[in-house]
Amino acid sequence: MKKKDIILIMIISFIIIICLGINKYISYKKGEFIEIYVNNKLYKQVSIDSKEEFTIETKNGYNVVKIHDKGVEIAKASCPDKVCVHAGIIHKPNQSIVCIPNKVNIKIITNEKNKPKEDIIVK
Template sequence: MQKKDLKLIIVVLVAILGFYLVNLIVNSKKGTSVEVYVNNKLYKAIDINDEVEFKIKGKNGYNIVRVHDKGVEMVEASCPDKVCVHTGFINKPSQSIVCIPNKVTIKIKTDKKDSHEDIISQ
């Protein structure tokens, strides 16, 4: 093994460690609310600590959503592929559930005080 090979291995390992640490920081935030969107419009916002189950009826079908244990899951859907149901239980702000045929999106949001957004001024 040459010196260049060893340097390349070290650089790759440092890059992997960096990506891992960034992922840990991003996923360390706790969700505070669940937002359900239908046709890209806010349908319902629910506190993540609530225990609730509800049905969303639309033109294309229905979805049954359950919020529990500080997370959310799609329990049942009328769509043919059931990708949204197979997504399973989510509880981190970087996760989401999407049902494309029924146009339903579920996101976990964090407290506004914790988020750092870029500001662009002119």
């Protein structure tokens, strides 16, 4: 290998290490609450530390939600494709599980103080 090849490999390696560090720093935040929306309305807000299982029933079907191990998952659903069930457990802020046929949206959020403030509000 030539000297230029070694320099190029070192530069690419350095860029990869920096990107991994930035990714680790961004995903370091811990989720504190789980928000569950049904038909775009807040159905329930639960602490991420709780352990519970409940069923959400709508006119479109049902979803069995399990909260455990500082995360949340949909264990069973009546939707035909079961994409929400295959999403698995989520535990990081801004991750979400969506069941479109049953109109259920589950997301993990951080403390209200840490949320970015809106710059512009449009009516």
